[in-house]
Structures are given as C-alpha cells and as structure tokens.
Amino acid sequence: MRLPSPFFVLFLTLCLPRAVWSQPAFKDISKKIGTMEKGGQNIGVSICDFNNDFLEDFYIVSRIGPNHFYKNLGNGLFMEQAADMGIDFHGHSRTAVWGDLNNDGWEDMYLGNLGQPNVLYLNNGDGTFSNVTLAANITNKGRVYSVNMVDINKDGWLDIFVSNSSSDNVLYVNNGTTDLSFTDYTQEAGLLDTRHCMGAVFFDMDNDGDEDLYVTHDAYISNTLFENDGSGHFTEIAKQAGVDYQGFGMGVDAGDLNNDGFLDLYVTNLYENVLYINQGDNTFKDYTERAKVGDIGMGWGASIFDFDNDGLNDIYVGNDSYFYPIPNYLFENKGNYNFRKVDTTTAISSMQGTYGVATGDLNNDGLQDVALANIGTKDHAQILNNEMESGYWIGFQLEGVQSNRSAIGTRMEIVDNRGDLQVDQITAGNGYAGQNTKRLHFGFNNVAAIKHIKVIWTNGLIQEWSGLPLGKYYYLKEGSEPEELPINLSTSIKEISTEIQLSIFPNPTNQWLHITFPPGSSSISNIKIFHSNGQLLFQKYSNSSNTITLDVKGNKGLAFVNFEVNGIKKSKKILIL
Secondary structure (H helix, E strand, O other), X not given: OOOOOHHHHHHHHHHOOHHHOXXXXXXXOHHHHOOOOOOOOEEEEEEEOOOOOOOOXXXXXXXXXXXXXXXXXXXXXXXXXXHHHOOOOOOOEEEEEEEOOOOOOOOXXXXXXXXXXXXXXXXXXXXXXXXXXXXXXXXXXXXXXXXXXXXXXXXXXXXXXXXXXXXXXXXXXXXXXXXXXXXXXXXXXXXXXXXXEEEEEEEOOOOOOOOEEEEEEOOOEEOEEEEEOOOOOEEEOHHHHOOOOEEOEEEEEEEOOOOOOOOEEEEEEEOOOEEEEEOXXXXXXXXXXXXXXXXXXXXXXXXXXXXXXXXXXXXXXXXXXXXXXXXXXXXXXXXXXXXXXXXXXXXXXXXXXXXXXXXXXXXXXOOXXXXXXXXXXXXXXXXXXXXXXXXXXXXXXXXXXXXXXXXXXXXXXXXXXXXXXXXXXXXXXXEOOEEOOOOEEEEOOOOOOEEEEEEEXXXXXXXXXXXXXXXXXXXXXXXXXXXXXXXXXXXXXXXXXXXXXXXXXXXXXXXXXXXXXXXXXXXXXXXXXXXXXXXXXXXXXXXXXXXXXXXXXXXXXXXXXXXXXXXXXXXXXXXXX
C-alpha cells in the first residue's frame, strides 16, 4: 500500500472542517482581575486556598518585586492583598509553594529567592502571615529555581526540597513539632547536587507508596531521577531508568498520559521538550516524536491536566516568546499517544514570555483554568478562564489526619463504568516555578457513572467506594466518608469573629513593649512575637499574669504578635523604632 505524501497530508489537515477538532475555549480575564498592570518580570505562580473557603487563590512572584497575592472573592472577582497579609516581598523572588507545614489546618508558604535569604511564612489563620524563617532554621541563600513540599519519610509532616543552581540543593526535614522547625537532611538523604538545577517534581514512579524525585538541569547537564527507599533515602537511577536527558532542562511535571496507572514525565527545555512514558518496571521510554509534543521554543513552566474533561490528560507548555518567538502550546491528548497542537490564535497561546504555569478551577465550575506568570511588558500575569462545556467530571479536596494535613502525596484511582482507569497524585511544586491546585480532578467524556474509587493515603491507609454522583466537588477527610462541597472543610475552621482581648502599647515603641490581658483571660494562649526577618523574639504558651513587659530595643523594624483566643489564631502588627 502506498502511503500519501507529507504534502498531501498537510493539504488534508488544512482543508478539514473545523468541526473535526473542537477548539478549546479559554477567555483571558486578566484585565477584569487587574493582573495585567501589576508588577512586571513575573516568574512564578502558585494556586492555593489560604483561608479554607473553598475558593482557589493565587500568588504571583516577581524578580523585581513586590510579589502579589490575589484573594478569590467568588463570582469571578479577586482582590490583591499581599501587603495587608504581610507577604508582599520586595526582591528577586523565583517561586513559592504552599502546604500545611505544622498541621494546624492552614496553608503556609515557602518563598524561594535568587541569591537572597528564602522566607518561610506561617499562616496565622486570620488572613495574615508571619515570617518565621530564622526560628524555623531555614538558612538557604542559594540561587533558587524551584521548591517542593513533600513528606519524604511518611511521618505525617511535610518536608521542603529547594533546588539551587550552582550550589547544593537543600532538603529540610520537618522536626514534627507545632513550633515549626526543620533540619538540613540533604546529605543523609542522598540528594546532594551542586549542578545547574532548575525544575523538580516528586511523584510515585513505581507505585510503591513513597515519592521519588526528578530534577532537571541546565547547561547541557544530564537530568537526574532519585528513587526513594521509603524511609527518605534516595538512590540516583536516571541512566538505568532511561531519563538521563542531557540538554538545557527547565521544567517538569508528572501525570498519567496513557491511563495505565503509572505516572509519566514531561520535561521542558531550550529547544525540544521530552515526553517520557513510564513502562511500569522502573524504566521510561521517549515518546516525544511519536506523540508530536516536542515544541522547539524556550520552554519553562509545564502542567499536565485534563482541560476538556474527556478522561485524557493534556499538556500545557509555557514558552519565553521574547527569547524565541514561539507561543505557549496546549497539546490536546486524543488517545493512543496522539496529541494535537491546538489553534495558536486563541488566548491559550500567550506570546507574553511565560515562565510559571499553574492550573486549577478558580471559579468552581468543574473546568481547570490556567494561571501564567509572564515577563512581558504587558499582561504580566494572565488568568485564562476555561469556557469549554464541562461534561462529566468529579473533584476532591482531601485532608490528612495521620497523613500530612494537606494530603500531599496522596494517590487516587478511579475506574468508570466503561472500565477505564484514571490516577492522580497530589503534588506541591511542578513545572518551573509553578504549583497546581491540590484538588484531585477527573473528567469522564461521555461516561456518566463511576464504578470504583480508591484512595491511598501517604500513611498507607486505603479507602474505597463503589461510586459517587458526578458533577460535584467532595471533601474527603482521611478515614471518613466523602461529603459534598461546599461545606465547612475542617473542624479547625471557625468564623474569625472573636474580639481581640488584649492591648499592646506603646505601638510604635523604641524599647519597652507592654501586652495587657483583661482579667480572666485564660483563653489567650500560645503567644509569640516574630520579627519580620523571621527571628522569634518571644514565646509563651499560656499567660499566668495579666501583663507581659518586654525589652525589644535593638530589634528595629516590623514585628508580629501572634496568639490564640479560644483556639482561634490572631495576629497584631507592631513597629519597633
């Protein structure tokens, strides 16, 4: 049989009716939100729910500062509040990652900066954050390009992995206390790497219940794959696994692209990107050419997600179009390793120099939206609202109990009535300077029912159900039954309505600070004062007297008095002259 010439195939492709391929419908709503004019030289973007209201918020980091935080108000409205929250860092930031580091029910943030001290922000639970960097023993000052949160040893506490370029990466292991402190465990874990590290992702490569690590390298240095032995110790196996790509690696994301139950890897580079398909035996095969997802641009951020709810994960790539004039690409998965590049005239194909990419459902309509951090002279940050027909879908917001509170690392498997399998795993940090939603989201094309759901928590607990109605989001607490959202997501989430029952004076002060409690105020506890540089100035777990007097002379700058009233966290700012 004689095959048609490439020219004939091209002619047919151009002449086919548009109805053959459904075009993705994304609308740029950046102008409405106000992100187009904010900042500039933006590098990273992370999606989180900082106040547990079941509305996804997002944070934009910039290499010229300040950083910006957009609180989701619902109904498509957002408000920029970084300064009010205490997280408007001015400097050269690169990436930010969110997770509940002290298991108190509130998402904290690690900010990675380039050649400047990193910052660990503790969520006070009242809409503000405290810099606890020094108190937590976070000392990294390297050239940070990506950060991940992960429970490497399955002890129920999130750890932090920092990728540095030209200096050692750092693994901070959580000491497992509510005071939030960490120990540098990089060497013991076997993760020393002084090369040009760029992007990193933790994922369970071999379905053995622990998270392995893939790291990309710039400067024509081979990428690395570290296998976790389950106790937080790693062995480098990239060459034998077939993923030791040598090039100018930037971002990476993991996801199941062929629905075989194993997570695959997509790696961005300067010039051609690479798709590695997991073979299920600790090896991968390069399917880039077969799938036609190479992309010869200057690739940075990437995200694997199902944009059209057809049950097949798609690939989105952010390109620096100022370095090389190629737009961002959305590769639609048509099955059987057949991807097609969508229409580059639509909003999804930005030409604003994208670095950070994050995906999540920002308006709770059952469709995954896209957030971009750009270095362009306009559209500094873009929010692309997914306006496809939602079809059949289901989503889950998980909370760990014995596992870490954010449920990072938890895996979910779903089998639909047709017998098709889908899997996903919650990660914190992906692509390059990006963080996707921590919700698990599945689409089902024209299949209207689920046959089986299986959840594997990081502590090893397995929960299973025979099915749930589609078209809904569910809250799932470890060990409990799924509950339909929106609901009060946790017993720790309360209306912040308690009046502040203490006075602080003088404020500002140049030496003495007096904190006075009303009589019978035994409900006030866990009093801490953090300087804005992260230093812990004072700590007291309960108040036996009505007044605390402190000498704060010599600690010039902004500080925060954190305390609890009837179990509700509060914070007040003070200025030391």
